[in-house]
Amino acid sequence: MTESPFDSYLAMVERVGALLRYDESTVGPLRAPKRSIIVSIPIEMDNGQVEVFTGYRVQYDTIRGPAKGGIRYHPAVTLDEVKALAAWMSVKCAVVDIPFGGAKGGVAVDPARLSLRELERLTRRYVAEIFDIIGPDRDIPAPDVGTNPQVMAWVMDTISMKRGYVEPGTVTGKPVPLGGSRGREEATARGLLYTVQAALRVPGLSLEGARVAIQGYGNVGGHAARLLHDGGARIIAVSDVRGGIHDPRGLDPQALHRHLGTTGSVVGFPGAAPITNADLLTLECDILVPAALEQQITEENADRVRARLIAEGANGPTTPDADAILRERGIFIIPDILCNAGGVVVSYFEWVQDRYGYFWKEEEVQARLAEKMQQAFDDVLTVANQHQVDMRTAAYAMGVSRIAEARRLRGLYG
Ligand code: GLU
Numbered sequence: 001m002t003e004s005p006f007d008s009y010l011a012m013v014e015r016v017g018a019l020l021r022y023d024e025s026t027v028g029p030l031r032a033p034k035r036s037i038i039v040s041i042p043i044e045m046d047n048g049q050v051e052v053f054t055g056y057r058v059q060y061d062t063i064r065g066p067a068k069g070g071i072r073y074h075p076a077v078t079l080d081e082v083k084a085l086a087a088w089m090s091v092k093c094a095v096v097d098i099p100f101g102g103a104k105g106g107v108a109v110d111p112a113r114l115s116l117r118e119l120e121r122l123t124r125r126y127v128a129e130i131f132d133i134i135g136p137d138r139d140i141p142a143p144d145v146g147t148n149p150q151v152m153a154w155v156m157d158t159i160s161m162k163r164g165y166v167e168p169g170t171v172t173g174k175p176v177p178l179g180g181s182r183g184r185e186e187a188t189a190r191g192l193l194y195t196v197q198a199a200l201r202v203p204g205l206s207l208e209g210a211r212v213a214i215q216g217y218g219n220v221g222g223h224a225a226r227l228l229h230d231g232g233a234r235i236i237a238v239s240d241v242r243g244g245i246h247d248p249r250g251l252d253p254q255a256l257h258r259h260l261g262t263t264g265s266v267v268g269f270p271g272a273a274p275i276t277n278a279d280l281l282t283l284e285c286d287i288l289v290p291a292a293l294e295q296q297i298t299e300e301n302a303d304r305v306r307a308r309l310i311a312e313g314a315n316g317p318t319t320p321d322a323d324a325i326l327r328e329r330g331i332f333i334i335p336d337i338l339c340n341a342g343g344v345v346v347s348y349f350e351w352v353q354d355r356y357g358y359f360w361k362e363e364e365v366q367a368r369l370a371e372k373m374q375q376a377f378d379d380v381l382t383v384a385n386q387h388q389v390d391m392r393t394a395a396y397a398m399g400v401s402r403i404a405e406a407r408r409l410r411g412l413y414g
Pocket residue numbers: 068069070071140141142143144145172315340341343344345347
């Protein structure tokens with residue numbers, strides 16, 4: 001049975017709680033978010049009608065620092081999903097050892113259905129509704145599925161106008177001219193590349209000539225295709241919401257980028273055969289990169305996955321049941337909370353640069369990101385070897401133990 005995304009998180013907490021022999025006083029606080037809010041967002045549409053959308057912001061914890069996490073615009077956004085995404089941010093920030101707790105926000109909306117002006121009004125009103133709980137020392141939003149640097153610019157402007165002074169560190173993933181970090185846009189994909197390079201040393205594969213299939217061609221999948229291709233891999237299949245394309249000889253990400261620019265989809269790319277999103281996941285390849293949404297690899301298809309390595313660009317793409325099947329089949333998985341952490345790592349760098357008011361060169365961002373990702377990968381691998389567990393369990397054990405230790409040191413207030 002496929003559980004909800006938040007149930008998947010809870011299952012991992014129980015698993016590592018048992019592994020680390022934690023008592024109930026340690027596990028209990030990990031099971032619920034610090035704060036969840038639901039807001040109504042009425043906006044005037046271009047036709048003069050008022051439509052009301054529902055928005056969420058969940059702060060999972062602020063144990064190791066301000067809450068941190070993106071804002072998602074997607075029609076299927078629910079409180080359960082945002083809660084899971086916030087919990088994953090919390091563990092992710094601890095895995096890469098950056099001084100943040102976890103948060104996530106979302107609005108149940110299809111952004112493709114809105115005009116640019118409607119999108120701006122939606123963003124400004126959503127931010128106004130959560131204004132009291134966000135800020136550079138409280139909770140720092142960033143982009144996620146369906147949002148982008150322009151949306152983050154509106155977030156920053158709304159907060160700055162309400163405060164009465166410019167506050168760049170209140171949001172990350174902003175455009176560079178507004179205090180964004182160089183290298184932030186491709187950071188998640190670059191972090192993914194670094195973890196793949198680190199993992200390839202383990203199962204003895206090589207990136208040179210490796211056949212890669214990527215589900216999702218947004219910020220993560222699109223940049224990952226280019227970076228993996230530049231690293232010598234052969235991108236044999238990619239997909240987006242409209243469908244996928246397959247060419248065993250390899251796709252050229254640059255030509256694909258131009259095709260996407262003119263048609264709005266990867267579908268119909270000349271010379272490639274069509275493939276469904278479902279079939280892409282079970283394609284024979286060396287590296288599978290799920291980079292779309294949660295719960296794509298399930299108990300229904302896990303026994304047919306033919307990749308040797310899975311690099312989870314998306315958050316929560318594998319259900320716990322599927323995870324068990326893949327584990328048994330010996331497929332090496334770089335779990336989401338490690339694999340896609342490059343985005344929030346460079347968000348952290350952006351926050352640091354905003355606070356200093358001093359900005360780094362792109363090479364410096366990349367070098368520091370490489371160092372962070374390598375360290376996190378090595379830390380997780382050490383835990384995996386120590387406890388004789390898979391990389392996901394090890395990553396959770398690493399993250400959860402850092403959070404639990406910080407909580408123990410702080411003690412209980414009141
Ligand atoms: N949305 C990204 C994630 O899921 C980045 C979050 C951030 O930079 O705060 O990791």
